[in-house]
Amino acid sequence: MADKLDRxxxxxxxxxxTFHLVEDEHGRGHGHGSPTMLGFWIYLMSDALIFAxxxxxxxxxxxxxxxxxxxxxxxxxPLVALNTAILLVSSIxxxxxxxxxxxxxxxxxxLWMLVTGLLGAxxxxxxxxxxxxxxxxxxxxxxxxxxxxxxxxxxxHGLHVTLGIVWILVMLVQLQQRGVHEENKRRLMCxxxxxxxxxxxxxxxxxxxxxxxxxx
Amino acid sequence: MSSSDHAVDHDLHSHGDTHGHGTMRxxxxxxxxxxxxTAIPFWLVMSGSLQPGATxxxxxxxxxxxxxxxxxxxxxxxxxxxxxxxxxxYVFTGVIVFITVAGSVWIMYHLNTxxxxxxxxxxxxxxP
Numbered sequence: 264m265a266d267k268l269d270r271x272x273x274x275x276x277x278x279x280x281t282f283h284l285v286e287d288e289h290g291r292g293h294g295h296g297s298p299t300m301l302g303f304w305i306y307l308m309s310d311a312l313i314f315a316x317x318x319x320x321x322x323x324x325x326x327x328x329x330x331x332x333x334x335x336x337x338x339x340x341p342l343v344a345l346n347t348a349i350l351l352v353s354s355i356x357x358x359x360x361x362x363x364x365x366x367x368x369x370x371x372x373x374l375w376m377l378v379t380g381l382l383g384a385x386x387x388x389x390x391x392x393x394x395x396x397x398x399x400x401x402x403x404x405x406x407x408x409x410x411x412x413x414x415x416x417x418x419x420h421g422l423h424v425t426l427g428i429v430w431i432l433v434m435l436v437q438l439q440q441r442g443v444h445e446e447n448k449r450r451l452m453c454x455x456x457x458x459x460x461x462x463x464x465x466x467x468x469x470x471x472x473x474x475x476x477x478x479x
Numbered sequence: 480m481s482s483s484d485h486a487v488d489h490d491l492h493s494h495g496d497t498h499g500h501g502t503m504r505x506x507x508x509x510x511x512x513x514x515x516x517t518a519i520p521f522w523l524v525m526s527g528s529l530q531p532g533a534t535x536x537x538x539x540x541x542x543x544x545x546x547x548x549x550x551x552x553x554x555x556x557x558x559x560x561x562x563x564x565x566x567x568x569y570v571f572t573g574v575i576v577f578i579t580v581a582g583s584v585w586i587m588y589h590l591n592t593x594x595x596x597x598x599x600x601x602x603x604x605x606x607p
Contacts, residue, residue: 300561301561301565304561304568308568308569308571308572312572312575312576315575315576315579315580318576318580319579319580319582319583319584320583322580322583323583340521340524340525343521344521347517351510351513351514354509354510354513354549354553355507355510358506358509358553359506361501362502459553459554460554462549462553463549463550463554466545467546469517470520470538470541470542471542474520474521475535475538477524478524478527478531479531
């Protein structure tokens with residue numbers, strides 16, 4: 264009976280937007296209807312505002328070379344294209360992990376999560392390699408305001424990806440020990456949003472930093 | 480998507496929560512669209528086949544399109560999820576991001592060009 268009422272409430276919520284959290288969905292402690300997903304979404308939006316500040320800083324300082332190297336001289340677009348491809352493929356492999364989660368296949372989820380984590384590690388590796396080359400050429404963060412803003416923006420994104428990899432490793436252990444239950448589903452859905460969100464930020468980075476920097 | 484898929488979708492979404500529930504179709508369509516929307520701007524810039532102004536406009540347009548594709552296909556933002564709150568938060572964030580970035584660049588550009596003659600022009604571009 265309670266379940267039937269709950270379902271009716273759910274269908275109502277689905278047909279017309281309710282601009283409050285439905286009371287009886289509080290504190291049930293599982294993925295569907297728990298306020299965690301909305302809360303995590305609000306966190307992601309506030310994280311987007313951090314990146315907005317960094318993008319604005321970069322936009323203002325993007326031509327302040329102080330006699331140092333310009334984007335055209337130091338950016339290697341093939342390397343950026345490779346990194347973009349890696350991150351894009353990691354998005355769809357995470358999507359496959361989520362589809363496997365819906366059908367409750369623990370091994371398949373773990374496999375796709377592992378692939379996603381390795382692609383993320385490859386992304387961070389290529390980025391660190393790029394940073395190493397830049398610093399070896401003398402294009403250090405101290406060289407000009409443009410390079411300070413560049414390193415701050417791109418490495419903040421890279422740090423997010425690194426933490427995403429750590430989170431993936433934690434979830435691999437969780438899945439190994441407890442399988443796909445409601446709590447792990449909720450955690451995986453948050454991680455999925457986090458990972459796809461980082462891909463969205465990267466679209467901004469490769470467009471406004473690398474591509475528009477090169478044609479400036 | 481077949482009608483049975485719809486039925487499954489409805490069951491999953493009956494709590495008004497659609498986060499993380501993609502379909503194979505949404506992920507594949509999103510991936511293919513993103514691949515195209517990534518390849519075109521890189522090709523435009525690396526081949527240099529258009530004027531810089533036109534290239535910049537196209538690249539920004541394609542980036543916005545790709546962000547929307549990711550939002551719909553990968554992040555599953557729609558009017559139903561969480562009773563519409565994710566969409567409201569997303570649109571609000573978009574407005575704030577636009578004001579922050581465009582406003583900062585606009586103000587600082589004018590600050591630079593309107594420096595009085597004789598003053599150290601391009602304070603920003605002169606900073607180490």
